[in-house]
Amino acid sequence: MTGERRAELAEGIAGVRARISAACAAAGRDDDEITLIAVTKTFPASDVRLLAGLGLTDVGENRDQEARPKAAECADLLLTWHFVGRLQTNKARAVAGYADVVHSVDRPRLASALSEAAVRAGRTLRCLVQVSLDEAAPSEGPGRGGASPADVPALADAIAEAGGLEFGGVMAVAPLGADPVPAFTRLAGIAERVRRNHPGARIVSAGMSGDLEQAIACGATHLRVGTALLGGRRAIVR
Ligand SMILES: *Cc1c(COP(=O)(O)O)cnc(C)c1O
Numbered sequence: 582m583t584g585e586r587r588a589e590l591a592e593g594i595a596g597v598r599a600r601i602s603a604a605c606a607a608a609g610r611d612d613d614e615i616t617l618i619a620v621t622k623t624f625p626a627s628d629v630r631l632l633a634g635l636g637l638t639d640v641g642e643n644r645d646q647e648a649r650p651k652a653a654e655c656a657d658l659l660l661t662w663h664f665v666g667r668l669q670t671n672k673a674r675a676v677a678g679y680a681d682v683v684h685s686v687d688r689p690r691l692a693s694a695l696s697e698a699a700v701r702a703g704r705t706l707r708c709l710v711q712v713s714l715d716e717a718a719p720s721e722g723p724g725r726g727g728a729s730p731a732d733v734p735a736l737a738d739a740i741a742e743a744g745g746l747e748f749g750g751v752m753a754v755a756p757l758g759a760d761p762v763p764a765f766t767r768l769a770g771i772a773e774r775v776r777r778n779h780p781g782a783r784i785v786s787a788g789m790s791g792d793l794e795q796a797i798a799c800g801a802t803h804l805r806v807g808t809a810l811l812g813g814r815r816a817i818v819r
Contacts, residue, residue, distance in 0.1 A: 587631050593810040594635055597793075601804070604797040615797065618663050620789075620807035622647060623814040626654035632810075633658045641665045641684075641805050645672045652679035665752070665786075665805055667726045674698040677745075682707045684752040684786050684805075687728045692740050699745030707749040708740045709786055712771055714764040715756050727753065730771055737775050737782065750784030750802075751775060761792040765799035772800070 597617065605612050619632050620641040629640055629651060638659070642648030643666025652662055664680040670691055676683065677698035686692050686708045699706045713727030728736055733751065741748040753768045755761035765787055772785045788796025790809035797804075807814065 583627070583631070586628070587635070589812065590628065590631050590810065591635055593812070594632075594637065597806055597809050600793060600809075601797065604794040607794075608798045610797065614802060616803045618665075618786075618803055618805045619810050620665065620805050621651070621811065622666075622807065624811050626651045628811060629655050629660070630658065633660055639663060639803075641807075643667075645675050649675055649679060663803075663805070670694045674701070677702050677704060677706055680706060682709065682749065684709045685711045685726060686736065686740060687711045687713075687726050689736060689739050692736065692743055692746065696743035696745050702745075705745060705747055707747045707784075709749050709752040709784055710736050710740070710775075712751050712753045712768060714753050714767055730767070733771055733775060734778070737779055741779055741782075748779050748782050750782040750786070752784075752786035752803075754789070755787070755792055755795075761795045762799065765792075765796055765801070769800045 601615055602612055616639055618639040618641040619637050621629050622643050639661045641663040661681045662679055663682045663684060664676050665684045668676060668685050668691060673691065673694035677695055683695060683706055695706055695708060710733050711727040712733055713729055737748055740746050751768060751772045755764045768785065768787055776782055784803055785801050786803040786805060787801040788804040790806050793804050793806060
C-alpha cells in the first residue's frame with residue numbers, strides 16, 4: 582500500500598517537475614527560481630511523510646483544523662509549512678504555532694493578530710499579502726478573499742513594521758474560468774511596485790495545478806500545487 586502510494590506520488594512529482602522545467606525553459610528562467618509547495622489538504626499526514634521522503638521541502642494547507650494535527654504528526658520532518666487558505670482572526674494564534682509562511686494576509690486586523698501570536702510564541706512568521714484579482718467585488722465569492730490592489734502597499738508596510746512578522750511578498754489565485762495571464766500580469770506589476778519599498782519581499786505565490794505554466798511565465802516564485810501532485814481530493818473531512 583505505502584509502496585504503491587509512494588510510486589504514485591513520485592510519478593506526480595516527476596510530472597510536475599517536468600512541467601516546471603519546460604515552463605522555465607520557455608520563459609528563460611532557471612528551475613532554481615521556483616519553489617514547489619505541495620498542497621496536501623484533504624490528504625493524510627502519511628502522504629506528507631512520503632513527499633518529504635521523496636525530497637519535497639514545502640507543504641501547504643488551507644484549514645487550521647486539518648493542518649494543526651497534520652503538522653504535529655510531521656513535527657520530526659524538516660519541512661516549511663505554508664498556510665494558504667482564508668484565515669479567521671481567531672485562528673491566528675493556532676496557525677502561528679506551526680506555520681512558517683502565511684500566504685493569505687488580506688486585512689490589517691489579521692496582520693496584527695498574527696503579529697501578537699508570533700511574538701507570544703517566540704516565532705517569526707513570513708507573511709504574504711493576498712491580492713484579489715477578480716475584476717469586480719473583491720472578497721465576495723466564498724473561500725477566495727484577498728486585499729484589493731489599492732490596499733496592498735499599506736498592508737505590506739503594516740506587516741513589515743509588525744513584531745514577529747516578516748513581509749515576504751504577494752500571493753493570488755487566478756479568477757475562476759478566465760484566462761490567468763492578465764491576472765498574473767497584474768500581480769507581477771503589484772509585486773514590482775511593492776518591492777520598491779520592500780526590496781527583500783521577493784515572493785510571488787501564484788500558479789496551481791491548472792495554471793502553473795502561465796504563472797511561471799509571469800514571474801511566479803512559489804507554486805501551490807495539489808491535484809497534479811497528489812491526485813483528486815477526497816471529500817473534505819470535517
Ligand atoms: C487547494 C489550493 C491550491 C492547489 O490547487 P490545485 O488545483 O489542486 O493544484 C492552491 N492554492 C490554494 C489557495 C488552495 O486552496
